[in-house]
Amino acid sequence: MREIAYAKINLALHVRSRREDGYHELETLFAFVDAGDVLTARVADTDKLQQHGEFADQLGTPFGNLVTKALGVLPRSRGLDIQLEKSLPVAAGLGGGSADAGAVFRIVRESFGLPDDWRTRAAKLGADVPACVESRTCIGRGTGTELEKLAGDSLAGVHVLLVNPRVALTTGPVFAAWDGKDRGRLPTGSAREIASAGRNDLAEPAIELCPVIAEVLGALEGTAPLLTRMSGSGATCFALFESADECTAATETIAARHGEWWQMTGTLR
Structure with missing residues (x-):
């Protein structure tokens, strides 16, 4: 199985207020580029992750990676052995880790199916993760997890x-x-x-x-x-x-x- 972790960009990002919980109320227009990190996975007895690529050395240990964390919140009958080719820079405003997690959700959906509450599980990993699972242009509100589809998108293919x-x-x-x-x-x-x-x-x-x-x-x-x-x-x-x-x-x-x-x-x- 091969999935691209599509680079996330914010075509617009309006910050409205600070919240008491330390987060911010915002409104954003998410969009996704058809390029990014690449995840290759195969079914295995246990979950494994190996990291390669230009920016792999900036990720630290696999245990702190959002790929591993995503695997940890998704129930399955078998494990997944994943190779991550890290081509997106880290801490770069591209949702790289969230995009990687989103790709894991798609891999699990294809192989095992996702639990009904997958959006809640995704949001706990990071505010951008729910949008990154589908990786389609949409509006995000709240902390970015409240998603709205856009009808008649005119930017696809730009x-x-x-x-x-x-x-x-x-x-x-x-x-x-x-x-x-x-x-x-x-x-x-x-x-x-x-x-x-x-x-x-x-x-x-x-x-x-x-x-x-x-x-x-x-x-x-x-x-x-x-x-x-x-x-x-x-x-x-x-x-x-x-x-x-x-x-x-x-x-x-x-x-x-x-x-x-x-x-x-x-x-x-």
Whole structure:
């Protein structure tokens, strides 16, 4: 069995308030790129995980990985031996660990079926995990776990360039640096309309903590995309393009000027 852990991006992310439990009320437009980490699994007597790839050494021990945690919350008659090819940077605003967990849920669903309360189990692993299980464009509310489908999505197939300056930026400090100001609700309409009129309220605090993000955004804006924005709490930024040629040209431009930055391309699912 082979599953791609699709990279998550936030086409818009509106932070509305701080909650008493330490979390934040937010409204976000989730979207997913048809590229990411790759999980290969086979049925085994016991659960096993081996980690490979460019960013595998940043994951620590397999026991703390969200793949292992996802396996631990899903009842099955047999174990799964999983190979994780880690191609997404860690602490990058792409939901990498959540995407990996989402891929595990899909593998288990295909092989054994999921329990009726799988959404609750997914949410306990992380706010992005429920959205990552289906990995389709949707709206997230609350902490991001209350999902709403979008009708007539107009962004599927749009080309995406992801760029990360190879700087890890953990979520907690970015949310802590948010100024607490409610700048308004998520717009309504199609995915394209919401993305165009939306914003990322974490961009400013993330740039304060990691100034190179502004440089990444500026470089992407210079490639004349449909839209460029920081994803999640950073530091990855993305640009959207109508054509593959435009996306390829932007990729080559960024690589020539900033060869040290990480890049990945794909299309929205």
